[in-house]
Amino acid sequence: MIYLAQTDTTAGFLSKDLKALNALKNRPQNMPCLITTAKFCELKKLTRVPNSFKNLIRRAKKTTFIYPNSKAVRVVKGHEHSEFLSQFSWLYSTSANIHGQKFDENWAIKKADKIIGNQFFEGKASNIYKISRLKRKKIR
Numbered sequence: 001m002i003y004l005a006q007t008d009t010t011a012g013f014l015s016k017d018l019k020a021l022n023a024l025k026n027r028p029q030n031m032p033c034l035i036t037t038a039k040f041c042e043l044k045k046l047t048r049v050p051n052s053f054k055n056l057i058r059r060a061k062k063t064t065f066i067y068p069n070s071k072a073v074r075v076v077k078g079h080e081h082s083e084f085l086s087q088f089s090w091l092y093s094t095s096a097n098i099h100g101q102k103f104d105e106n107w108a109i110k111k112a113d114k115i116i117g118n119q120f121f122e123g124k125a126s127n128i129y130k131i132s133r134l135k136r137k138k139i140r
Contacts (some may be wrong), residue, residue: 004096004112004120007036008079009062010104011120013112014091019120021092024111030128034064034072034126036093043122047071050133066130066139074126084116095125 002024003014014036015021021030022029040058047067049057057065057075064074074093076094085091096108103122109115129140 002113002116003084003113003116004108005084005116005126006120007037007069008076009095010123011096011108012093013096013108015092015094016088017083018092021094025097025099029082032041032070032072033092034074035090036074036076037088038062038076038082038092039089040075041120043075043087045129046073048132052134052135053131056136063127064127068132072128084115095130097118097122116128 001015002017002020004057005012005014007014013021013024018033020071021033022031035046037046043049047069053065061078064072064120068071076085095103096112097103098107103120108120125140130139131138
């Protein structure tokens with residue numbers, strides 16, 4: 001099941017099936033995708049958060065962190081998208097466009113199995129930081 005929803009940052013496809021998302025966007029099957037969740041308890045199940053970054057991660061908004069285990073996870077809070085995400089433990093999330101192209105609402109609606117909401121826009125993508133035990137590096 002592929003959902004089309006307005007995320008906290010931009011219109012996006014969400015699914016538990018990473019291969020289906022990559023196929024839909026014409027991306028390589030082994031290309032990683034970020035994981036979104038609405039609960040910090042789910043973050044703890046997905047990865048170990050380095051002690052030096054726990055406060056930063058808890059306070060960050062519209063920010064994705066790549067953890068030492070190479071998983072990219074964004075916790076969505078304080079946005080109506082978090083209400084949708086709370087129905088699931090976590091979902092893979094990617095922008096609702098063909099890989100490397102701009103958002104096309106008609107194409108996205110045709111490709112999604114289920115549409116959540118009725119207004120979609122392409123906003124600024126989330127910031128991405130790669131963190132290790134003690135260091136933080138800005139990726140985007």
